[in-house]
Amino acid sequence: MTPRIKTAANAKTIIRPTLGFGVPATSDPHHFIIEIPRNNTGAVSIVENLGLQSHDHSQSQIARCLLERPRWTAIRSEAQRAFNIRLKERQLKTSAWVVGINPVDRLLGKELCVLAWAVEGMAFDHIPIAVRNWLALRPEERWWLFGMTAMTTGSVHDGNKGWRLALRHALGDVAQNELLRPLSYQTDALKTATDPKNATLSLFDFES
Numbered sequence: 265m266t267p268r269i270k271t272a273a274n275a276k277t278i279i280r281p282t283l284g285f286g287v288p289a290t291s292d293p294h295h296f297i298i299e300i301p302r303n304n305t306g307a308v309s310i311v312e313n314l315g316l317q318s319h320d321h322s323q324s325q326i327a328r329c330l331l332e333r334p335r336w337t338a339i340r341s342e343a344q345r346a347f348n349i350r351l352k353e354r355q356l357k358t359s360a361w362v363v364g365i366n367p368v369d370r371l372l373g374k375e376l377c378v379l380a381w382a383v384e385g386m387a388f389d390h391i392p393i394a395v396r397n398w399l400a401l402r403p404e405e406r407w408w409l410f411g412m413t414a415m416t417t418g419s420v421h422d423g424n425k426g427w428r429l430a431l432r433h434a435l436g437d438v439a440q441n442e443l444l445r446p447l448s449y450q451t452d453a454l455k456t457a458t459d460p461k462n463a464t465l466s467l468f469d470f471e472s
Contacts, residue, residue, distance in 0.1 A: 284367030296373025374410035390436040
């Protein structure tokens with residue numbers, strides 16, 4: 265009998281064991297903790313746990329945001345969907361928000377913080393815009409926004425100022441598709457510039 269050759273197609277995929285949304289199942293990793301209270305009106309807390317990276321155990325946890333329940337409800341489904349897509353791409357176990365403690369990978373947690381910080385004081389009718397704009401950002405862009413915000417206004421008590429306020433306006437004021445839509449005067453100027461009769465059009469004509 266010819267022995268069966270083990271190929272990549274029939275080999276089992278080795279999945280790294282994780283907890284919650286992609287947190288390595290190792291001893292005290294750097295991750296985020298999203299705590300959803302059983303009370304339907306209770307606020308959702310987002311805490312960064314520095315794990316073994318912390319030099320002082322008493323300061324190993326940083327409370328990043330306390331989000332009102334209706335605001336959490338408005339963002340949780342899209343955040344869960346976006347995170348699970350990323351986890352699947354890395355062949356990691358997907359997850360779902362549950363009442364109680366939800367461990368979240370340190371990078372995904374930073375991204376969630378950016379969205380939570382943006383919507384924490386936002387008018388409710390702007391939250392869908394903020395979610396769409398957050399989804400349009402690349403992970404690296406979300407990490408950068410987290411880093412800039414966390415340096416100066418990154419605690420639970422730092423809302424309504426500095427980068428926290430900037431995030432609210434940046435994500436919630438105008439949808440990305442509106443930002444990327446060509447202005448009418450630019451479109452008209454482009455048509456004029458491409459007309460052979462206006463081959464010597466000045467750049468300053470854009471301001472006329």
